[in-house]
Amino acid sequence: MPESLYYFLQQLLNGLTVGSTYALIAIGYTMVYGIIGMINFAHGEIYMIGSYIAFIVIAALAMFGIESVPLLIFAAFAISMLVTSAYGYSIERVAYRPLRGGNRLIPLISAIGMSIFLQNLVRIAQGSRDIAMPTLVTGGIDIGPQDAFHASLSYMQMIIFAVTLISMVLLTLFISRSRMGRACRACAEDLKMTNLLGINTNGIIALTFVIGAALAAIAGVLLGMYYGVINPYIGFMAGLKAFTAAVLGGIGSIPGAVLGGLLLGVTEAITAGYFSTEYKDVVSFGLLILILLFRPSGILGRPEVEKV
Amino acid sequence: MSRPLLEVSGLTMRFGGLLAVDGVQLSVQPGQIVSMIGPNGAGKTTVFNCLTGFYKPSGGKIIFDGREIQGLPGFKVARRGMIRTFQHVRLFSEMTVVENLLVAQHQHMNTSMLAGLFKTPGYRRSEREAMERAAYWLKRTNLHEFANRPANTMSYGQQRRLEIARCMVTQPKLLMLDEPAAGLNPRETDDLKALIAELRDNHELTVLLIEHDMKLVMSISDQIVVINQGRPLAAGTPDQIKQNPDVIKAYLGET
Amino acid sequence: MIRTNLKPAVISAVVVVVLSGLLMGVRLNQDGTNLTLVGAGPDVYWKIAIAAAFIFFYNLFRDHLAALWKAMPGMPKTPVQLIEASKKPILRRLFWCFLIALAILWPFISNRGGTDLATLVLIYVMLGLGLNIVVGLAGLLDLGYVGFYAVGAYGYALLAMYFDVGFWTGLISAGCLAALFGFLLGFPVLRLRGDYLAIVTLGFGEIIRILLNNMTWLTNGPNGIGGIPKPTLFGLEFSRKASEGMQTFHEFVGIDYSSEHRVMFLYLLALLLVLITLFVINRLLRMPIGRAWEALREDEIACRALGINPTSVKLGAFTIGASFAGFAGCFFAARQGFISPESFTFIESAIILAIVVLGGMGSQIGIILAAIIMTILPELAREFNEYRMLLFGLMMVLMMIWRPQGLLPMNRPHLELRT
Numbered sequence: 001m002p003e004s005l006y007y008f009l010q011q012l013l014n015g016l017t018v019g020s021t022y023a024l025i026a027i028g029y030t031m032v033y034g035i036i037g038m039i040n041f042a043h044g045e046i047y048m049i050g051s052y053i054a055f056i057v058i059a060a061l062a063m064f065g066i067e068s069v070p071l072l073i074f075a076a077f078a079i080s081m082l083v084t085s086a087y088g089y090s091i092e093r094v095a096y097r098p099l100r101g102g103n104r105l106i107p108l109i110s111a112i113g114m115s116i117f118l119q120n121l122v123r124i125a126q127g128s129r130d131i132a133m134p135t136l137v138t139g140g141i142d143i144g145p146q147d148a149f150h151a152s153l154s155y156m157q158m159i160i161f162a163v164t165l166i167s168m169v170l171l172t173l174f175i176s177r178s179r180m181g182r183a184c185r186a187c188a189e190d191l192k193m194t195n196l197l198g199i200n201t202n203g204i205i206a207l208t209f210v211i212g213a214a215l216a217a218i219a220g221v222l223l224g225m226y227y228g229v230i231n232p233y234i235g236f237m238a239g240l241k242a243f244t245a246a247v248l249g250g251i252g253s254i255p256g257a258v259l260g261g262l263l264l265g266v267t268e269a270i271t272a273g274y275f276s277t278e279y280k281d282v283v284s285f286g287l288l289i290l291i292l293l294f295r296p297s298g299i300l301g302r303p304e305v306e307k308v
Numbered sequence: 309m310s311r312p313l314l315e316v317s318g319l320t321m322r323f324g325g326l327l328a329v330d331g332v333q334l335s336v337q338p339g340q341i342v343s344m345i346g347p348n349g350a351g352k353t354t355v356f357n358c359l360t361g362f363y364k365p366s367g368g369k370i371i372f373d374g375r376e377i378q379g380l381p382g383f384k385v386a387r388r389g390m391i392r393t394f395q396h397v398r399l400f401s402e403m404t405v406v407e408n409l410l411v412a413q414h415q416h417m418n419t420s421m422l423a424g425l426f427k428t429p430g431y432r433r434s435e436r437e438a439m440e441r442a443a444y445w446l447k448r449t450n451l452h453e454f455a456n457r458p459a460n461t462m463s464y465g466q467q468r469r470l471e472i473a474r475c476m477v478t479q480p481k482l483l484m485l486d487e488p489a490a491g492l493n494p495r496e497t498d499d500l501k502a503l504i505a506e507l508r509d510n511h512e513l514t515v516l517l518i519e520h521d522m523k524l525v526m527s528i529s530d531q532i533v534v535i536n537q538g539r540p541l542a543a544g545t546p547d548q549i550k551q552n553p554d555v556i557k558a559y560l561g562e563t
Numbered sequence: 564m565i566r567t568n569l570k571p572a573v574i575s576a577v578v579v580v581v582l583s584g585l586l587m588g589v590r591l592n593q594d595g596t597n598l599t600l601v602g603a604g605p606d607v608y609w610k611i612a613i614a615a616a617f618i619f620f621y622n623l624f625r626d627h628l629a630a631l632w633k634a635m636p637g638m639p640k641t642p643v644q645l646i647e648a649s650k651k652p653i654l655r656r657l658f659w660c661f662l663i664a665l666a667i668l669w670p671f672i673s674n675r676g677g678t679d680l681a682t683l684v685l686i687y688v689m690l691g692l693g694l695n696i697v698v699g700l701a702g703l704l705d706l707g708y709v710g711f712y713a714v715g716a717y718g719y720a721l722l723a724m725y726f727d728v729g730f731w732t733g734l735i736s737a738g739c740l741a742a743l744f745g746f747l748l749g750f751p752v753l754r755l756r757g758d759y760l761a762i763v764t765l766g767f768g769e770i771i772r773i774l775l776n777n778m779t780w781l782t783n784g785p786n787g788i789g790g791i792p793k794p795t796l797f798g799l800e801f802s803r804k805a806s807e808g809m810q811t812f813h814e815f816v817g818i819d820y821s822s823e824h825r826v827m828f829l830y831l832l833a834l835l836l837v838l839i840t841l842f843v844i845n846r847l848l849r850m851p852i853g854r855a856w857e858a859l860r861e862d863e864i865a866c867r868a869l870g871i872n873p874t875s876v877k878l879g880a881f882t883i884g885a886s887f888a889g890f891a892g893c894f895f896a897a898r899q900g901f902i903s904p905e906s907f908t909f910i911e912s913a914i915i916l917a918i919v920v921l922g923g924m925g926s927q928i929g930i931i932l933a934a935i936i937m938t939i940l941p942e943l944a945r946e947f948n949e950y951r952m953l954l955f956g957l958m959m960v961l962m963m964i965w966r967p968q969g970l971l972p973m974n975r976p977h978l979e980l981r982t
Contacts, residue, residue, distance in 0.1 A: 039758045049586065056585050059598040079585070086581045098964050106967045108704050108761055109920055113959025116913055120953035125587040125603070133598050236909065240769070243762050278777040285766040292759060293751040360868065386870035398865040400858045406980040410851070411858040415870040417851045421879075424850035425843060443980060455980035478869060 003149045010151040011273035012266060017157045017226065019265020020164035024219035025242035026249070026257035027171065028088075028212025034188040034252040035208050036100065041111035042091050044239020045118040046084050046213045050220025051230045052122060053080040055133055069136050073159075076221050081214040087118075088213025092206050115235075123232040130231045137225065160222045167218055168258060171211070175254070180207065188252070237281065241268075244288040250301020259299060311374070313338045313482055313514050314359075314390075319368035321351075321358050321538075328354045330538040332368070336482070336516055336531075341508055343517040343525045346535035347558070352518045353395060355535070356486055360392045361385035373481060387415055389481035393488065397467045401460035405451060405470060408459050409442035412474045438477075445473040449503065465496040472503065476511075483507070484516045489524055497521060501528055526550070534558075572622035579615040587611065666834055670827040678823075678830045680942060682898065685833035686891055687934040691918040692840045692927070693887025698916070699924035700853065701880030702860040703753070704761040707768025708915055711741040711885040713907035715892025717775060720788040720902055730794040734893045741889025742882045749881035753874050768912055775904040787903025793825065794832055794897050801825035829898050836894060840887055841927060849978065852879050910952060917955045920962055923969020932971065 025047050032040045054076040061072055095114040099107040137156045144150030175181040186194040187204045195201040223238075224230050241264060249260025264284055271283045291298065316334035320327070329351045336342045344352050358365040359372075361382035370378040377385055386392075400408050418424070418434035446452045449469045454462055459470060468488060475483055485504075489497045501524055507513045519525050525532065526546045534541040534555050542552045549555055587607055589600045621628070670678040690712065697705045718740040719733035728736065752763045775782050782788065793801060799812040803820050812828070813820040847853045855876045859866050863873050896902050918937050922929030941948050962969070 039762065041761075052591070053585055055591055055598065056589060056600065059591060059600050060589070062598070063600060083581055083585060086578050090578060090582060095960055095963075099967075103702075103967070104757055105698070105702055105704055105924075106963050108758060109916070110960045110963035112706065112761075112913070112916070113956045113963065115956070116952055117956030117960065120950075120956060122586065124949065124953060125607075126591055129593070131591050131593055131598065132596070134596055237769070240762065240766055244766075247759070278773065281773055282770050285770050288763065288766060289751055292755055292763065296755055296759075362864070362867070382867040383870050383872045386868055391870075392868050394865070394868070398862050398868075400861045400865065402861060403854070403857060404977050404979075407854060407978055410978065411854045411866075411871070412869045414851050414855050419851045421852070421883075424852070425846050439978075439980065446980070456977065474869070 006144050006149055006151045007273070009143065011269045013151065013153055013157060014273075015266035015269030016262060017160050017265070018223070018269065019245075019262040020160055021219040021223045021226075021261075022238075022242050022245045022265055023258040023261025024164060024167060024215045024222075025238060026245040026261045027254055028216050029243055029246040030249075030251055030254060030257040031184075031208045031212050033246070035184070035191065035205055036096070038096070038104070038107055039111075039243065040091070040096075040209065040212065041108065041239075042095065042115040042118060043212065043216060044235035044237075044242070045115050045122075046087055046091075046235070047216040047220045047223075047238050047242075048230070048232060048235030049087055049118065049122065050080045050084045050213075050217030051224035051234065052126060052220075053083045053217070054221040054224050055131060055230060058133065058136070072136060073221075073225070076225075077163075077218065080217045080221050084213040084217035084220070085210045088209040088211075088216075089206055091213075092209040096209075097202065097205075115239075119232055119235065126232065128232055130229050132229045133225070135225075135228055156226055160226060163218060163222060167215060171215070171254070174211075180204070184208065241284060244284055247288060247298055248291050250298025252302075253298070253300045256298055256300035263299075310338065312336055312371075313373060314516070315369075315371040316355075316359065317369050319355065319358055319370065320366045321354050321363060322366040328538050329358065329365075332535065332538075332540050333543070334533055336514055338481075338514050339508060339512055340530040341504065341515045341517060341528055342531045342533065343519055343529040344533050344535060345519065345522075345525055346541070350535045351538040352535055353486060354538075356392060356484060356518065359385075360390060360484065386478070389479070390484065391475045391478050391480035391482070392484035393471045393475060393486055395486045395490070397464070397471060399459040399467055399470060399474070401458065403459060404456050405446070405459055405462070406439075406442050406455045408470060408474050409445065409477045410438055412477050413438045413441065415478070441477050445476050448476075449473040465492055465499075468492065468496075468500070469503070476507070480513070482514045482516060486518045487520065488517070489519055489521045497524060500524075504528060568623050568625060572619050575622050576615045576619035579618050580611065583611045583614065663838070667831070670830045675823055675826055678826050680939065682826070682830045682833050684935050684938045685830070685837050686895055686898075687915070687918060687938050688837050688931050689833070689840055689891040689894075690888060690915045691922065691930040691934050692837070692844060693884050693891065694915050695919050695922075695925065695927075695930055696844060696847070696887070697880050697884035698919050699926070700848070701856045701877055701884075702757070703877060703881060704757060705764045705881070705884065706761050706909075706912055706916070707764035707766070707771075708884070708888055709907045709909070709912040710764070710768035710771040711745060711888035712892040712895070712911070713768075713771050713775065713904070714744050714885075715741045715889030716896040716902050716907070717782060717788070717892075718889065719893040720791045720896045721781070723792050724788060724790075730792060730893075730897050733897070734890060737893035738886040738889040741892065742886035745882045745885025746878065749878045750874075753877040753881060765909070765912075768907075768909060772904050772907055775907070782904075785904060787901055787905075789901040791896050791900050791902065793900065794829065794894075796828060801828055833894060833898075836890060840890075843883075844927065847883070852876060854978075856880055913952070913955060917959055920959055921970060923971045924967075926969060926971045929969050929971030933969075 025043065028043050028046070029039060032038065057076045057079045058072050061075055066072065091111070091114055095110040096107050099110055137154075137159060140152050140154030140157070142150050142152050175184060183194070183199050183204050184207070186199065187201055191201055242261070245260035245264045246257050247260070248264060249256030249258065264287070267287060268280045268284055271280045312335045314334065314336040316332060319329055319332040319334075321329040332355055334342075344355065346352055354363065357363040359370060361377070361380050361384065365378055368378065369376060372385070372388060372390055375388070377388060377390075400411060403411070417438055418431045420431070423431040443452070443455070446455055449472060451466060451470055451473060454466065459467065462470065472485070472488070489500055492500060504515055504517075505528060508515060517525070517529070529546055531543065532546055532549045533543045534549060536558045541558060542549060542555050544552070588603055588611065590603050592599045592601050669681055673681070690708070694705060694708045697703050697708070715737040718737040719728070722728040722733050722736055748764070748767055752760050776785055778784070795801075796812060798809065799815050800806065800809050801812050801824055803811070805811045805814070811820070812824060855866070855871055858871070859873055859876055866873055914937060918930060918933045921937070922931070922933035941951055
């Protein structure tokens with residue numbers, strides 16, 4: 001195989017890696033949107049907090065002399081998901097629930113405020129400088145000739161793919177099989193009616209925020225270990241990207257969020273690999289505008305029928 | 309017969325697998341009052357939404373005032389002179405009564421930014437004319453004394469009348485009323501009937517009506533179209549409809 | 564009552580500890596390549612404990628508190644509110660005259676620092692008023708307002724650098740350029756739902772900053788552009804020595820040079836721009852488009868049924884709002900003499916939005932007041948700066964919960980039918 005093909009393969013792999021974490025964050029946007037028809041603006045900050053908690057847990061365990069990498073990663077996932085779930089729940093309670101049903105602008109503004117608040121809370125508590133972590137998972141496999149240019153797939157990337165895949169499968173099972181999942185789907189269909197049928201819709205809405213937050217935490221842990229560097233401002237761009245992914249795939253649709261995330265990740269990696277790293281954000285944003293122009297319902301979304 | 313103002317043929321609206329409107333025909337002559345009746349859920353309001361551009365019909369042809377309008381966005385249809393009300397009152401409730409009527413004249417007014425900033429004579433004239441037209445229709449609908457009150461402080465019947473006044477200031481060719489008598493008491497319904505008839509007789513207005521009040525429909529309509537389960541069932545004068553066995557079976561017989 | 568509240572109270576206290584315990588209780592410390600943890604110190608632990616206790620007792624006695632809250636008389640009306648609310652237009656006019664007179668006299672009664680600070684306040688007033696057209700009047704959430712501000716500032720700076728354009732031409736061009744950007748961005752997005760607009764504008768603001776940072780050949784990148792020409796008064800410069808073919812103000816009037824003249828001139832210029840903005844907004848409110856904005860906020864479907872094109876009406880608000888940001892940006896560039904992408908971050912957008920939210924969406928006087936508070940507070944208390952954005956965020960949430968209409972809600976002029 002020629003060198004250029006390996007280069008392309010490498011970009012593709014990198015793109016799919018980042019893209020699958022976008023997909024995880026995008027699911028949070030899409031689920032909340034599907035039920036209450038609003039965007040959770042503070043979602044990007046949840047991802048950032050997830051990363052911080054993971055770093056704190058890993059650093060703490062390392063200080064106690066625990067060096068088993070699987071244990072470290074597992075603990076990071078567990079505690080990070082627990083804490084961010086509390087954040088997702090609190091955001092819903094504070095910034096959304098009291099404001100439901102009124103002017104649509106009001107919960108949007110309060111969520112923006114929440115996002116600014118969380119970002120600065122972390123900045124004050126943890127400092128605004130970059131924090132780097134030594135790589136936990138090293139090595140990988142090479143694809144192609146050893147002596148010439150080849151593509152490589154690191155073990156960390158494999159972990160990202162595997163964890164993403166497992167999370168998606170579990171989420172799909174939960175939504176399609178469990179009682180709570182069924183209630184979620186009913187709420188997405190018709191919130192008022194579901195409430196009249198005696199289902200605790202407030203609980204279901206809170207649950208959606210919690211699930212979204214937990215998935216964002218998974219993305220935060222994975223991407224934090226993949227890049228190895230975090231700061232309080234990473235949530236902002238990640239949130240923007242994941243939202244783009246959700247819109248690209250069709251907001252409200254979970255498979256759409258996954259597809260959108262992967263597509264966006266690959267687009268970015270290709271832009272960065274062939275044109276310039278600086279402009280990859282510009283390209284993904286341009287993509288968002290183009291979708292909104294030509295297919296506002298996204299790839300898998302249903303066009304909305306207005307209730308007149 | 310002269311050329312119809314509104315001619316609808318084969319109108320179809322599909323929502324996913326549901327065929328809500330299926331091959332509806334409609335022909336409205338200028339100066340007529342045409343009513344659309346049918347059981348609940350028959351698809352009458354969906355027909356309205358298709359005609360006025362709120363839904364894009366899946367099929368069929370709508371010719372209004374000599375031009376095809378199917379697929380046009382709602383505001384463009386409205387600018388051609390097809391103005392509608394809704395089943396529920398949709399006033400700008402925080403604005404005053406007269407402001408409601410001014411907003412409705414937006415398309416006829418001088419909306420140039422510079423003209424407004426410098427209050428040019430043309431702009432002043434357009435504002436004055438709009439105010440005069442609003443005052444005229446407030447008098448006609450007996451709402452003159454409420455002109456400067458917020459719209460949501462009025463009674464339901466008054467709000468219904470204001471909606472019609474708000475339609476009339478746009479100088480429509482075809483007025484489409486979606487259940488205008490719903491929730492009105494008998495006296496208010498009589499007033500409404502007189503108002504609609506008067507609009508037709510003295511303002512050469514054409515009216516398309518959705519209504520459940522059979523007394524109103526039968527006494528006021530020139531033509532009646534019956535729709536059942538999205539399909540046209542019958543059409544004719546009130547007397548013909550009253551005697552149509554299909555209609556009696558599907559609709560009148562049930563009540 | 565208390566017993567039923569005990570469980571939720573305990574749960575919420577635990578949640579507070581979970582939320583803050585790890586994230587705030589310990590601090591990540593970069594030790595070479597190693598990552599270690601240090602405790603945050605007893606003061607932070609106390610704060611967490613107090614927060615948890617507060618939430619616990621709040622939830623425990625929430626019913627009592629609600630009853631207390633209801634029993635309390637309404638907030639006393641502030642004098643400003645009284646005058647705004649008063650039915651007599653003459654009083655309102657007098658109040659505004661007094662305010663404007665005070666503003667004009669300010670540089671003569673204050674010192675140089677005070678005038679300079681007031682100029683900064685005026686820039687934020689202008690930005691707040693401009694964003695208010697978009698958010699408060701048209702009901703569109705624009706999170707990238709700073710993008711248009713940057714377009715205005717860079718528009719003037721680049722025109723001056725490459726084409727030697729003067730301030731006044733630059734001012735008009737910057738406004739037009741920002742309006743053009745607003746139009747081009749709004750056109751595809753305004754047809755869609757409000758939340759999309761919020762995110763797209765957020766992205767737009769970021770992209771403008773990224774472009775300014777990376778298009779080094781044009782904008783000098785992160786180093787910024789310096790030597791931007793100062794405003795002139797009918798061709799008179801405010802400097803010690805006139806540049807070629809020009810005259811200075813102090814020579815023309817025949818007084819000694821003082822650098823304070825320029826500060827005062829800049830202040831008065833900003834004041835003029837603010838007054839023009841106020842005039843335009845007040846006119847807009849009474850024009851058909853102003854009525855259409857309100858109607859659209861109330862019921863978009865009814866508007867469409869009446870032949871109003873929602874997209875073009877919204878686009879009007881978006882474009883006008885953007886042009887005011889452009890004017891403000893141009894003035895900012897001329898005042899500073901130096902601009903860099905650093906000045907146009909999302910934080911700036913958030914501050915402007917906070918001004919609009921605090922002031923009361925749609926209210927003129929409220930925005931002026933909020934701009935004064937927001938600009939002067941950080942100057943008064945330096946240590947406050949550290950917590951400024953934190954408090955802004957918190958304030959935005961709390962305002963939306965308790966007083967979404969702002970401190971001084973809007974009092975829209977109603978057009979009356981005279982009988």
